[in-house]
Amino acid sequence: MEKQETRDELIIGRNPVMEALKTGRSIDALFVSKGEKQGSIGKILAMARSSGIPVKEVDGKKLDYMCGNAHHQGVIARVAAHSYASVQDIFDRAAEKDEPPFIIVCDEIEDPHNLGAIIRSAECAGAHGVIIPKRRSAELTYTVAKTAAGALEYMPVARVTNLAKTLDELKERGVWVYGTDMEGQTWCGTDLKGPVALVIGSEGKGMGRLVQEKCDFVLSLPLRGEINSLNASVAAGIMMFEVARQRLGLESV
Numbered sequence: 001m002e003k004q005e006t007r008d009e010l011i012i013g014r015n016p017v018m019e020a021l022k023t024g025r026s027i028d029a030l031f032v033s034k035g036e037k038q039g040s041i042g043k044i045l046a047m048a049r050s051s052g053i054p055v056k057e058v059d060g061k062k063l064d065y066m067c068g069n070a071h072h073q074g075v076i077a078r079v080a081a082h083s084y085a086s087v088q089d090i091f092d093r094a095a096e097k098d099e100p101p102f103i104i105v106c107d108e109i110e111d112p113h114n115l116g117a118i119i120r121s122a123e124c125a126g127a128h129g130v131i132i133p134k135r136r137s138a139e140l141t142y143t144v145a146k147t148a149a150g151a152l153e154y155m156p157v158a159r160v161t162n163l164a165k166t167l168d169e170l171k172e173r174g175v176w177v178y179g180t181d182m183e184g185q186t187w188c189g190t191d192l193k194g195p196v197a198l199v200i201g202s203e204g205k206g207m208g209r210l211v212q213e214k215c216d217f218v219l220s221l222p223l224r225g226e227i228n229s230l231n232a233s234v235a236a237g238i239m240m241f242e243v244a245r246q247r248l249g250l251e252s253v
Contacts, residue, residue: 011077026080028139033074081145085156090129100195108202116147117233123151125240167214179215187219
């Protein structure tokens with residue numbers, strides 16, 4: 001009999017993957033043996049693509065390695081540790097609290113520890129949700145969940161196909177988009193009390209060009225050392241708690 005979840009975060013084998021797709025299980029990515037499209041694999045591929053699930057064709061040895069040589073039948077699904085929300089869920093959460101939206105946007109944050117730390121800080125700072133892209137981003141793996149230390153149970157995380165387009169949609173709904181980059185204007189003195197989307201760039205490259213072009217403002221932190229950048233989750237935490245400070249009406253001394 002085929003086993004579902006024979007390895008952490010994985011669903012292995014054609015029937016288990018098919019059932020997971022049918023029930024709407026949150027699947028981060030589908031891994032299929034290169035050239036494998038016959039029989040039920042073709043149906044699985046069609047279902048995955050219609051649901052917007054990234055499909056990755058890999059060598060059979062890669063699948064063997066991923067599942068510890070379990071009988072994968074040419075297909076493995078990597079599942080999320082928590083269900084994804086929608087962007088509307090984030091706006092609904094802000095409305096329920098009668099607060100202007102406070103949204104964290106992660107632009108290609110690929111380190112799961114960084115993403116988990118950002119989600120944890122976002123929850124503590126009173127953000128209403130986090131948005132990540134479907135591609136070139138860490139997913140809601142168990143490493144992310146563990147690093148978030150329970151925050152995933154309270155913090156909606158939406159996963160979108162096109163981050164730049166999503167920023168346009170946020171702006172159409174009255175949200176001001178603030179990017180973060182060492183070349184931006186200093187964050188001190190910037191009014192962050194209104195509807196805010198705070199964009200955190202990737203660990204190595206920062207914000208992508210298209211995403212940066214969508215920002216209304218680009219903010220920076222005053223760095224004094226020889227190293228000219230901070231860890232993404234550390235920079236995100238500093239900026240988030242500046243938003244929290246202003247919203248609480250706390251005066252800086």
